[in-house]
Every structure is written in C-alpha cells, then in structure tokens.
Amino acid sequence: MVLPRSLRPAPGARHGRRGGAGRLVAGGVAGVVVAMSTAGGLVAPVQASYAAAADEGDREPLSVTIESLTPGELPRSGPIEVSGTVTNVDDETWTTVNLYPFLGDTALTTPADLSEARRTPVRDFVGARVTDPGPYATIETLEPGESADYSFTVARSRLDVDERGVYWFGVHALGQDAAGRDLNADGRARTFLPWVGGEDRSLRVSVVVPLRKRVLHDAQGRVAGLESWERALAPGGALTELVDLGAGADDASLTWLVDPAVVDAASRLAAGNPPRSIEPTIDPADPDAPDGDQTEPTGTPGADDSPVAPETDPAPEDADPTAPGPTERSTVPPRLDEEALSELDPEAEQLARDAGDWLDALGAAVRPGSQVLALPYGDLDVAAAARLSPELYRSARRRAGSELEGVELTTSPALASPLGFLPLETLAEAREDETILLTDRMLDGQRAVDPLPTVVSVDDRTVVLSSSGAADGGPSPGDRLSTLALRQRVLSEAAVRLLDTGRRSPLVLTLPLGWVPDGDGTAFFEGLGTSWVDLDTVAEATAGRRPLPVDPDELRYPDSQREAELGPTDLAAVTELVEAGQHLQDLLTFNDRVGSVVSATAYPTASFLTRPARAAALRSARAATDDVRDLLGAIEVSAPPGVTLSSASGRLPATITNNLDQAVTVRLDARSDQPMTLRVPESIEIGPESSTTVLLGATTEQQGVHNVTLVLTDVNDVPLGDVDVVPIRAAQVSRVIWLIMGAGAALLLGAIVVRLVRRVRAARASSRASSRAQPDQSQPDATQEQA
Secondary structure, eight states: OOOOGGGSOOTTOOOSTTOOOOOHHHHHHHHHHHHHHHHTSOOHHHHHHHHHHHHSSOOOSEEEEEEEEESSSOOSSSOEEEEEEEEEOSSSOEEEEEEEEEEESSOBOSHHHHHHHHTOOTTSOOEEEOOSSOOSEEEEEEOTTOEEEEEEEEOGGGSOOOSSEEEEEEEEEEEEBTTBOOSSOSEEEEEEEEEOTTOOOOEEEEEEEEEOOOOOBOTTSOBOOHHHHHHHHSTTSHHHHHHHHHHTTTTSOOEEEEOHHHHHHHHHHHTTOOOOOOSOSBOTTOTTSBOOSOSSOOBSOGGGGSSSOOOOOOOOTTSOTTSOOSOOOBOOOOOOOHHHHHTSOHHHHHHHHHHHHHHHHHHHHSOTTOEEEEOSGGGBOHHHHHHHOHHHHHHHHHHHOSEETTTTEEOEEEEOOTTSOOOHHHHHHSOTTOEEEEEGGGGGGGTTSSSOOSEEEETTEEEEEEOHHHHHOOOSSSOTTSHHHHHHHHHHHHHHHHHOTTTOOOEEEEOOTTOOOOSOHHHHHHHHOOTTEEEOOHHHHHTTOOOEEOOGGGOOOOHHHHHHSOOHHHHHHHHHHHHHHHHHHHHBSSOSSHHHHHHHHHGGGGBGGGGGGHHHHHHHHHHHHHHHHHHHTTEEEEOOSOEEESSSEEEEEEEEEEOSSSOEEEEEEEEESSSOEEEOOSOEEEOTTEEEEEEEEEEOSSOEEEEEEEEEEOTTOOEEEEEEEEEEEEOOOOHHHHHHHHHHHHHHHHHHHHHHHHHHHHHHHHHHHHHHHSOOTTSOOHHHHHO
C-alpha cells in the first residue's frame, strides 16, 4: 500500500535519529473528524481533542497498528494472538523491522486512571518489552509509503501480572535505516488489556448504536443531498457500517437510537425519491373505507402533526396518562419493483437499491430482545424547542410514533442529543415514558465520585448517563476510535467497574457521533463476549437500579451548547410548514395523508444536525412552505364587480375555481363592513380543474353601499389566501311610497267594485224591461174567440 502524497513526509523532514515525519494517526484522526463534521458539525470540542492527539509527542517513522487482538482480555491460560500492519511513513527505506509485544507493569483500577492513561504521551514508558523469545515477527524491508502485515502469538506465561485491573499492552517496531539500529522503538501501537482474574460475577454493559443523519428535502418533498445519501447507504458507508456492526452482535442485546426521519428518508429513496403527492388516499367511491393501494402514505391522518394539539375525546378514567398514544405517522411510499427500478437513471437506481438493502439489513439486524429508542421526529433540537416552543417538541414526539415504518420495528421514546448534553428545560418537558440519555460529562462537578453513577434522578426524572470515557476510545498513537481501540476501552471500563465492589454501576456506551466501524462487527462483539460482561439493552442494564439523586445545579450545560441552539426563526419556520401542510390536507377532499407527508420535511429542518447548516435548513423549510402555499392559492373566488339589492334581501353570485387536478372542499366566508346578514353554504366541493357558482343570501335594513369581502377557507375556516371584495348597493323603497302605492291599489280596487256593481244593476234593469214588453200567452186570442 502506498500512502497518499498528502500523508507523506517532505524530504528532509526528519527530526533527529528517531524523528520520523508524520504517521497515520493524523490521517485516521482527520478521517474521524471529517465524518463527524459530515454527520452534523457538532464536534468542535471533539475536533480540538483529536487535533491535539495528532500533534502529541514526537512523530515516529514507522506507523504500527493493532487490528486484531484475541482474546480482548488477559486469559487465564492460552496465548494471545496479535495482528496488524506496519507502514513506513518516513522518506527512507527501513529494513529488518523486528516486532515485540509489551505489557504494562502497573494496573489501572479506576475510570479516572484510564482517562489519564489515554492522554499519556506516545514516548512515555508505560511497560516493558517482551523480548523472550523474540523477535515475534520480522519485516525484512519497508520502502517509503509501503505497508506490511504482521501477526504473532504471545504465550500467557510471558505476560506476568499479579493484580486485577487494566494493563497497557502493545507492539513495538524496531528497525534499521541508514543510520543503523538502536534499542529505541521506531514505531509502536498501544491499547488497554484488562485482567479480572477469577471473577465469577458479571457487569451489565449496554451499547447504544445511533442512527442519525442530517435529512433535508427540496421544495416538492424529495430527499435532498443525494450524494451524501449515496455515500452513507453504499457498502462501507456510515449508515451501512453501523447496521452491519449491530448485525455482528448475533444474539446479544443491543439498543438502537434512531431518528425515524432517517428511516423514512431511506424508504422514500427506495421508492425512487418521488415528490410530494396530492393524489387521493381515500377511495372517492367509499370515503369511509381505508385505501391501501395509494402511492402516497396511508395510516393515521396527519392532523396531530400540527403544532397545536387537536381536540380529542377524553381518555377513559382508568387510562394511564403516561402511556403513548397511537402513532401519528403515516406509512411511506412502497418500494419500486424490478421493472420500475430499471426505468430509473443508473444513479437513482443504484441509490434506490442501496436504500432498500439498508432497510432490509436494519430489519434483520434488530433481533428479538433488542431495544429501539426513537428520537423526536427529525432529531429535533429539543434543547431549543423546550425553551422556545414546547408544543413543537410535543408534536415532533407524536410524529415519531411507536413504529419504524418500512422496517416494521416497534419503538419506545427517547431523548438524547448527539453530544449528550441537554438543558434542564428539556428534562422538565420530557414525557414520563421517555428514556433520557445524557453524557456523564454533565456531572463534571462530581468527578470525586469514581466511577460516576449510571442512573441518576434529577427533579424526580430518571436519567441514564452514558460513559464519556468509553466513548473517548483508546490511547495514541493510532486511531483512538478504531473498532479495536473502542472495544478495548469498553472492556477496560467494564473491568474497573467490576472492581468497584460498592456499586458496580452498569456501563452504557453511546457510540460517538460520526463514528464508523473499520472492521468486522462480529469481532467487536465477540471481543466483548467475556464471561464477566453481560451485554444488555439500556432498559435491562438499568432495571432495578436505584437512581442517585443529583441536584440540578450540579448539572453542567456548556455555554457553547447554549450558543449553538437553534433560534426562534428556525423553529417558527417548522411551525409554518407543518401548519401549511395541515391546511392543504384539510383542503383536499380525498387525501388525508399529505399533512403528515409535509411534516416529514418540516421537523428535520430544525434538527440538532442542522445547527451548523441552519441557513440551508431555513431555506429548505421556507421553499417547501411557499410550494404548499402555492397549492393553497390555486383555489380562487370571484364575484361581479357590483350588486344592487332592489329590496331588503337578494342574491350575491360567487364563482369558485379549482385549478388543482384534485377535488377540493372549501368554505366561503362573507364579511360586510356595514350591518348585513350574509348566508353562505356550509361547504362547497369542487371537482378537479373546474369551477362552480354559488348564490349567497344578503339581507340588510340599512341603505347605502356595503363592501362585502369573500374569503376562501378550508373546512376548518382557515383562510386559503384568495379574497374578493364586492360592493353591494342597498336601494330600499321608503314607507310613504309604499302607502301611496297601497292607497292607489285600494282606489283602483274600489273603482273596479263600483263598476262591477253598476254593471250588475244595469243588467237586471234591462232584463225587467224586456219581460214587460212581451205579450201574455196565457190569454186566448180575441179574434179566435169571436170566431
């Protein structure tokens, strides 16, 4: 292997006989810092620590690593197997490089001893070299930049110890260059090796695997920053390696600390990263039936994603008020089948496959008996939210739900910041069923207590303290957070706690932010599988432990953490986006999931991990809000330029136009600047890309011009944005005119009656006269009588 030019020493850069010019530890440390920065940029204190490590002590010409150490403790009998690499980071050739093990001569018996030892300069004497029978391995030649593997075994009888505790253990490399050879080591690797003797008791140890990543979306709801996701989900990527590490635990119980937004984002990527959809999630033919065939999520409506808690039915009297409610999250889009995957462009197809593989691997890695802790959705900056917007924290907790969808894993709620610091305000807002994980660095004022307690009580809230010492890893030189160095530090921390016959506090390790395993996860957990280490979940490890009361004033929340918290503008942007998504859901007739989909893009913009990228996160939230509001503004209302009422009441026509391709249900709010009664329909349903006209009833007793404002709202009377103003002229007729018109009608009616009477009388008179003029036919004719 040849080192990159950036890691090679400049010619002539050696300082003295055993000077050397650079070593791989600097590169390894830089890699860790870069990974942490990528994960969230919250590692200023960590960066400073590791930067100091890179400059610590004189640099040596040979860089030695220990990549395998079996077993991870001093055994009662049998050899120890050691293997690793030696790299020439000098500008000269080294020959006949002999390798020897060394063992410390003094036992470390407390966590404080381990922390002090980790800071020991590289060239300080910490243990005698084992030269008998030696050398244990030899590398004949190493050219500049060249690496070679080594391996050897050390008989237990060569490693003489008589006190229980933790010992230095490592490998010395002694070579020859142009100046010859001496007895000083030209390169070394160091680690810790515990010895617990015949201890027949065990210590509970819990390893917490965090799955956290910055999650941002574009304005249409697609996952953004695809290059970082490609790296994280590909083989060897950060998220993939962490899941593989957990899978290596085999049947051991682990605790997973998961941001549900990360799993949801991976699910969206596995579905081809579609944009947000307003397609129906309710069957229009049967609105009451669940629709399980939709592209967009189905599940519980997203109404509870609103920062303002909705009204709900009162809980039964015997209900547990601390029990978590039903999940407020929706399901995720379905994965693409082979045919659909093949239609994507090559990069999108590979990312979709990697995301699907990661979800499958996560589901398989979380074995029965493991514990899955869910952070508030989006890894919300609860430190800021508890102080500035407590309801936002509560809504993010509800949004997290109780199941990781896409992998079908049941979760329990938890609070934990990436670096383990949380202010007292957050503890006060925490739900009683939430597991609170803090770093023991918050108890720096109690360093006289060694080891520090693992379970404490702060204002009657139980808090689990994660070991900062174990998370610091191993000693220099070399990568202090290599998989092996971290494993040996965990074993060593467990060993010294086992020696504490008083408390035997369990050990909880939360893997460091941005940490990526560099080896086989199986080897990591096999090394922890000693007879005196009992790997448990956090719940199991701390069960039955009596919390040690801690005065809140003794907790240290650094000023740097307070200054790094997000501000009110960042949190307000989340609230606005969540509310806009809920309004959109209330607008759509047959979609009861889009509010939850929008909220999935909102909460991650105020994450702990967006603190160093808050400007980009704020732009993301505002762009999504503008996009949703554009959809809300696609519903328009219009009315005639003016209306005149010829009486005290009349009709006002209004046209509502739906420019969306989905059906909507709206209400029309009509308001007058003068006394006027306006009657509007209860709700108005409008089909896709269509319009409808409604008639509003208007009644007034006051003459003049009334300006009526027509406001479109959703079914909950929240304005959608479009407004129209209509002037209505009320031209009522006076009462005098009505009297005159009534009198005229009466006179007309009287005239008609008189005329009718006269006609009747005239007709009767004419009839009588006609009757008198006719002869009486009952008398005989006089002529006939004479005859």
